[in-house]
Amino acid sequence: MGRSPIAVRIWGDYACFTRPETKVERLSYDVITPSAARGILEAIYWKPQVRWVVERIHVYKPPRFTNLRRNEVASKASAANAKKAMNGTLKEPLALYVDEVRQQRAATILRDVEYIIEARFDLLDHSDPIAKHYNMFKRRAEKGQCFHRPYLGNREFPCDFEWVEGPIPESELAGERDLGLMLHDMVFTPVDKPKDADTVSGHTGEPLTARARFFDAQMRQGVIEVPPLAMADVGGHA
Numbered sequence: 001m002g003r004s005p006i007a008v009r010i011w012g013d014y015a016c017f018t019r020p021e022t023k024v025e026r027l028s029y030d031v032i033t034p035s036a037a038r039g040i041l042e043a044i045y046w047k048p049q050v051r052w053v054v055e056r057i058h059v060y061k062p063p064r065f066t067n068l069r070r071n072e073v074a075s076k077a078s079a080a081n082a083k084k085a086m087n088g089t090l091k092e093p094l095a096l097y098v099d100e101v102r103q104q105r106a107a108t109i110l111r112d113v114e115y116i117i118e119a120r121f122d123l124l125d126h127s128d129p130i131a132k133h134y135n136m137f138k139r140r141a142e143k144g145q146c147f148h149r150p151y152l153g154n155r156e157f158p159c160d161f162e163w164v165e166g167p168i169p170e171s172e173l174a175g176e177r178d179l180g181l182m183l184h185d186m187v188f189t190p191v192d193k194p195k196d197a198d199t200v201s202g203h204t205g206e207p208l209t210a211r212a213r214f215f216d217a218q219m220r221q222g223v224i225e226v227p228p229l230a231m232a233d234v235g236g237h238a
Contacts, residue, residue, distance in 0.1 A: 004055045004118035005134060007168055008141055010040055011114040012159035014066075015152030016107060020183060020212065026107035028153065030063040030177075031219070034226045035185040036153050037117045043150040044161065045137040049125035056118035057224040060171050066111045074101045113152065116164055138163060171222025179217035179224070184232040187211045 010032075017029040017036050034054040041052050077096050084090035123130055140146070141163040152159045188208040191197050197207030215232035217224055 003168060004120050006041075006119045006121075006137065007116055007164035008041065008044070008119075008161050009114070009116045009164050010150065010152075010159045010161045012152045012157060014109055014111050014157045015113045015154075015159075016109040016157060017153040025105060026109070028065070028108060028110050029182060030110075030179050031059050031217075031224065032057060032113070032115050032117075032152070033183050035183060037115075037119070038185065040150040040152075040159065040161065041117065041119055041137075043148050044146045045133075045140050046147060047133065049123060049128060050121040050133050051124055052119055052121050053228070054117060054119045054226050056226060058116040058118070058168060058171055059173055059219060059222045059224065060114040060116070060169075061112055062173060064111055065108050068107045068109055069104060070107070071102055072105050073098055074103045109157075110152075116168055118168065173219070173222035175221070177219040179219055181214045182217035184213045184215045184226070185229055187213055187229065 018026045037054045038052045085094040194207040198210040213232045
């Protein structure tokens with residue numbers, strides 16, 4: 001098993017990698033998902049010319065759960081109303097009254113987690129050498145720089161991170177563990193008609209469809225091998 005060119009250690013007090021089937025009363029996966037790992041890497045370094053590929057996740061602490069109950073709002077501010085307010089055509093106040101939409105929800109989350117993410121990135125634009133992006137990421141990770149604070153599933157659960165030089169430390173978790181079907185990532189595909197879109201690109205405004213892809217996650221000796229996204233289509237749905 002060869003080492004990936006990039007390895008980052010992350011750790012935090014709490015984490016919640018929400019299973020999509022239990023989104024209202026949140027229940028976390030046992031470990032970090034590849035999509036959450038990609039989000040952490042993008043928080044440290046993101047460029048439109050590169051695409052992150054998470055190849056391996058090392059787990060250093062056994063999954064331990066705790067329960068949390070908190071107040072949330074049942075809806076979010078309308079983007080369409082925000083646009084109308086910007087154009088001066090909104091006929092009602094642009095507001096979300098917490099007292100009217102407050103709900104109390106339970107969550108089963110992880111506590112005291114630590115992982116090492118092994119990854120590489122593919123170039124989408126070959127105008128820059130890949131070594132340039134590698135060195136920029138390494139320099140940022142070593143200095144603790146990031147575009148925004150990385151988090152463990154939810155923004156209220158921030159994490160620390162550090163660059164890993166040399167061999168990857170072995171996990172003390174022994175044996176094999178079947179983690180079941182796990183979300184790998186979302187695949188976004190451009191569509192011609194906005195009415196067919198599930199979302200809109202935040203960078204280009206292009207209408208996109210979104211499709212979740214899953215894979216059969218197995219942890220062996222504390223290591224999860226992440227298959228290429230193109231091969232992860234177990235139980236995927238639109």
